[in-house]
Amino acid sequence: MARAFIISVGDELLSGRTTDTNATWLSNELRVVGFPVVGRETVGDDREAVAQALRRGAEAADVVIVSGGLGPTADDLTRHGLAEALGVRCERHEGAVAQIRAMFERAGRELTPANLEQANLPAGSTPLHNEWGSAPGIRAELAGALLLALPGVPRELKKMTAARVLPLLAEHPARGESPARRSVTVVGMPESEAGSLLEDLMERGRDPSVGSYPGVAQLVLVIEGSDAAAVSRDLEAIKARLGDAVVGEGDCSLQAVVTELLIATGTTIAVAESLTGGRIADLLVSVPGASSVFKAGFVAYANEMKADVLGVRSETLDAHGAVSEPCAREMAEGARRVAGADVALATTGIAGPTGAVSGKLVGTVFIALASADGTDVRRFRLVGDRMQIRERAAAAALDLLRKRLSRTGSEAG
Incomplete structure (x- = not known):
C-alpha cells in the first residue's frame, strides 16, 4: 500500500x-x-x-x-x-x-x-x-x-x-487504489442527531465507512468504500433519512446552494442584519453570480438605525425591545420594501457574552423571512461563543430561505 x-x-x-x-x-x-x-x-x-x-x-x-x-x-x-x-x-x-x-x-x-x-x-x-x-x-x-x-x-x-x-x-508505482467517495453537507441538524439516525451506517469497521466532520455551522458526511455501488446506496440512504437537512452533495456550500436557487427562481433578496453584522450579505456575495439577485444589505445595529433606515416602529422597540419577534418582522419587511426585493432576511439576537435579559438568554436569536406571501419569524436558541452564535445565526437564516425556495421551486415544477 x-x-x-x-x-x-x-x-x-x-x-x-x-x-x-x-x-x-x-x-x-x-x-x-x-x-x-x-x-x-x-x-x-x-x-x-x-x-x-x-x-x-x-x-x-x-x-x-x-x-x-x-x-x-x-x-x-x-x-x-x-x-x-x-x-x-x-x-x-x-x-x-x-x-x-x-x-x-x-x-x-x-x-x-x-x-x-x-x-x-x-x-x-x-x-x-x-x-x-x-x-x-x-x-x-x-x-x-x-x-x-x-x-x-x-x-x-x-x-x-x-x-x-x-x-x-x-504515475507513482506505489500508488494504491483510490476509494470510491461521496459526501453531503448537512445544515440545521446536530451531529448527535445525525449520528443517531445513521447509527447502523456509521458502525466502526464497516465498508463503506461514513465519517462525520462537524464545522461551526454545518456538518459534512463522507462515505468511502471499495465498492462504488455500495457507496452510492449509502449516499441515497443518508439523504432519505436526513431529509431536507441535506443541503447538497459534494463540495457545496449553503450560500452557493441558496444563490443558485435565487437565480433559478428569479428571486431577488435584501438582508437586514443586527446580530450577524453583515455576515449573511458577505456569504451571499462571495458566490459568483450573486449580483443578479442580491439587491442590498443593511447592518442596522443601533435602534435608531433600525427605525430610521428600516422603518421599525418606536412602539415596537419600546414594548418588545430589539431582540424580539416583532422587531425581526419589521426589519425584514422594511428591508424588502426599501430595497424593492422579492424576499428579505433579518436577524436580531444576543451573541454574548453579555446582554442577556430576563427571558432572553445569550444565544436567543430571531430570524425573519419576508416575501409577498407574508413574513415568517423563527426563534432560535443557539449555543457557542460570540463568533459561533453569529455564524450559526447566519447559516440558520440562509437555511430558512433555502427551504422556502426549494418548496417554491418544487411547486412551480
Whole structure:
C-alpha cells in the first residue's frame, strides 16, 4: 500500500501563532488519490531538524511532502535541510532563476538578491515551477522515497499540489487504489442527531465507512468504500433519512446552494442584519453570480438605525425591545420594501457574552423571512461563543430561505 508522510516547517507553527491548515488539507488530498498519510511532523526553522524529519519520513513512506521554509529570508531553511539529508550542497539552479525572474517581471516588482536565494537548490534536485509565487518547489529522492517541497503559503501550496504534485503521484508505482467517495453537507441538524439516525451506517469497521466532520455551522458526511455501488446506496440512504437537512452533495456550500436557487427562481433578496453584522450579505456575495439577485444589505445595529433606515416602529422597540419577534418582522419587511426585493432576511439576537435579559438568554436569536406571501419569524436558541452564535445565526437564516425556495421551486415544477 502506498504511504505518504507530511512535514510542516515553521517556528510559527510550533509556537501556536499560526494554525497548520496545510497538513490537514494535504492529508485529505493524498488519501483521496491513494496515498494515505502514515505520519505528520512539525519542526521549527532549523536545518538539522528538517533533515532529521526528512530521514524519518523517507523511512516511513513512499512520498514525503514538506510545506514551508522556502521563502527568501534567513530563517527559510528547508532547502538547506533537504540538502543536508541528501548529503549534498545547495547550488544555483539557472532554471529556477529564470522562473523567479519571469515572476517578478510579470508582477512589475524589483528582483532582490534575497529572492535569488530561492534558486539555490540541493544539487541533483529539480525545481517545481511555481507560477503563483516566488519560491520554486523542489523534487528529489531519498532512500527510495519521493521528496516534494512546497511553499507554505496555503494558496500556493494548493495550486502547486493540483498542478505539480498530483500528476507526479498519478504515475507513482506505489500508488494504491483510490476509494470510491461521496459526501453531503448537512445544515440545521446536530451531529448527535445525525449520528443517531445513521447509527447502523456509521458502525466502526464497516465498508463503506461514513465519517462525520462537524464545522461551526454545518456538518459534512463522507462515505468511502471499495465498492462504488455500495457507496452510492449509502449516499441515497443518508439523504432519505436526513431529509431536507441535506443541503447538497459534494463540495457545496449553503450560500452557493441558496444563490443558485435565487437565480433559478428569479428571486431577488435584501438582508437586514443586527446580530450577524453583515455576515449573511458577505456569504451571499462571495458566490459568483450573486449580483443578479442580491439587491442590498443593511447592518442596522443601533435602534435608531433600525427605525430610521428600516422603518421599525418606536412602539415596537419600546414594548418588545430589539431582540424580539416583532422587531425581526419589521426589519425584514422594511428591508424588502426599501430595497424593492422579492424576499428579505433579518436577524436580531444576543451573541454574548453579555446582554442577556430576563427571558432572553445569550444565544436567543430571531430570524425573519419576508416575501409577498407574508413574513415568517423563527426563534432560535443557539449555543457557542460570540463568533459561533453569529455564524450559526447566519447559516440558520440562509437555511430558512433555502427551504422556502426549494418548496417554491418544487411547486412551480
